[in-house]
Amino acid sequence: MIKNVCYGLCAIILLVMGCDQKKTYTISGTWENGNGKVVYLKKETREKQFQIIDSAVVKDNQFKMTGDIPQVEKYLLALEKNEQEILLDGEPIEVVATQMTNKNGDKIDAYKMAIQGSHEQKVLEMARGLSMSKSMVGLGGMFAMVQVKDDSVKLDSTYKAVEMMKRAVDERIKNFVDSNSNSLAITYVIGDFIAREYPFEDVERYYNNLTPEVKASYPGQLLKEKMTSLRSINVGGIAPDIDLMAPDGKHVKLSSLRGKYVLLDFWASWCGPCLAEVPNVKAVYEQYKDKGFEIYGVSLDNKKDAWVNAIEKHDLPWIHVSSLKGWECPVAKIYNVTGIPKMYLLDKEGRIVAMDLRGEALKEKMASFFN
Incomplete structure (x- = not known):
C-alpha cells in the first residue's frame, strides 16, 4: 500500500515538473548545393496538417536554427520534399544533406538526409x-x-x-x-x-x-x-459510431443496427483478398440474416461507379456505405485501418467481440451466437 502511494506521488511530481519542461533547440547542418533553399521545422497540429515553427535560409551550404519549445516533443524537419522526424529534447541536432546521383553518376535534384543528435534521436x-x-x-x-x-x-x-x-x-x-x-x-x-x-x-x-x-x-x-x-476499437470496446452515405445517397448509421449482431467490414472494389473472402461472408449472411445478423460494409473506394459496380457484380446484398475518399476515409482513420480486408464482429450492444475472423473461424463464431 505504502509502495503504491509512493509511486502515485512520484507520478504526480513528475507531471508537475513536466508542465515546465521548456527546451532550447539548436539545429544546424550542411546542405550540398542548397544555397538559397529553405529548411523548415514543422509541427503536426492535426492529421497531415502542419504548422511551421521555424525556418532558415541556406548560405554557403550551411544553415542553423535555434529557439525554444514548451516541452520535449516530436517535430518534422523538411528540406524541400525530403522530410524526417526529429525529437527535440534540448540536445543539438546535426544534419547533413547530400545531393543524390542517378545510375550514370550525374547529380539529380534530390537529397539524402543524415541526422545526428541525442540518444532519443538515435x-x-x-x-x-x-x-x-x-x-x-x-x-x-x-x-x-x-x-x-x-x-x-x-x-x-x-x-x-x-x-x-x-x-x-x-x-x-x-x-x-x-x-x-x-x-x-x-x-x-x-x-x-x-x-x-x-x-x-x-x-x-x-x-x-x-x-x-x-x-x-x-x-x-x-x-x-x-x-x-x-x-475502443479493440475487443471489449464499444465500436465508434459511423454515419456514411449509402449508394442511394442516404446516410446509414452503424448505431442504427443495435439489437443485431453486426459484421463491420472494411473493403474496396480493387481489393483482391476482400473479394476472395466474399463467398465465406455471403454464406454466413444467408444463414443468419433472418436471425438478427447484419453486415455493414465500409468501402475505401474513391470512385462511386467502381464501388457500386462491385456491389452489383458480386451480388453483395447487405448494407454498404462509403465516404468515397479512399484511404483518406475519416472512419478508416478512427478505426486505425491500415490494410484491408479489416473486420470487426459486434454484439447486440455494439461491443467488439472479435476481429479479423476469416472462413471457418467466422462461421464458428457466428454459430456460437445463434446455435
Whole structure:
C-alpha cells in the first residue's frame, strides 16, 4: 500500500515538473548545393496538417536554427520534399544533406538526409530502419509467393521461408522496444508504428513496461491518450459510431443496427483478398440474416461507379456505405485501418467481440451466437 502511494506521488511530481519542461533547440547542418533553399521545422497540429515553427535560409551550404519549445516533443524537419522526424529534447541536432546521383553518376535534384543528435534521436532512426525492414519483408514475401503461386510445393516452401523472416523481424522489433523502455522517443514508436502493425495487446504491454518517468512525460501522456482511443476499437470496446452515405445517397448509421449482431467490414472494389473472402461472408449472411445478423460494409473506394459496380457484380446484398475518399476515409482513420480486408464482429450492444475472423473461424463464431 505504502509502495503504491509512493509511486502515485512520484507520478504526480513528475507531471508537475513536466508542465515546465521548456527546451532550447539548436539545429544546424550542411546542405550540398542548397544555397538559397529553405529548411523548415514543422509541427503536426492535426492529421497531415502542419504548422511551421521555424525556418532558415541556406548560405554557403550551411544553415542553423535555434529557439525554444514548451516541452520535449516530436517535430518534422523538411528540406524541400525530403522530410524526417526529429525529437527535440534540448540536445543539438546535426544534419547533413547530400545531393543524390542517378545510375550514370550525374547529380539529380534530390537529397539524402543524415541526422545526428541525442540518444532519443538515435532511437527514432533505428525504429525507422526496423519499420522499413518489416515493410520490405512483407512486400518481398508477397512478390515471391506470386511468382510461385502455380506450384503448390514451391508456394508452401516460400510461405514458410517468408513467415520465418517475418518472425525474425518481429523478434528484433520486440527486443528493440523492450530495451528502450526508458526512452521518450519509444512512445512515438509505440503509438505510430507498433499500434499500426501489431495487436492492441502488444501496444498495451509495451506501454505498461515504460518507466514512470516516461509515462509522466508529455510524449507519454500523448501515448496514453492514443491508447484510450485504440482500446475502443479493440475487443471489449464499444465500436465508434459511423454515419456514411449509402449508394442511394442516404446516410446509414452503424448505431442504427443495435439489437443485431453486426459484421463491420472494411473493403474496396480493387481489393483482391476482400473479394476472395466474399463467398465465406455471403454464406454466413444467408444463414443468419433472418436471425438478427447484419453486415455493414465500409468501402475505401474513391470512385462511386467502381464501388457500386462491385456491389452489383458480386451480388453483395447487405448494407454498404462509403465516404468515397479512399484511404483518406475519416472512419478508416478512427478505426486505425491500415490494410484491408479489416473486420470487426459486434454484439447486440455494439461491443467488439472479435476481429479479423476469416472462413471457418467466422462461421464458428457466428454459430456460437445463434446455435
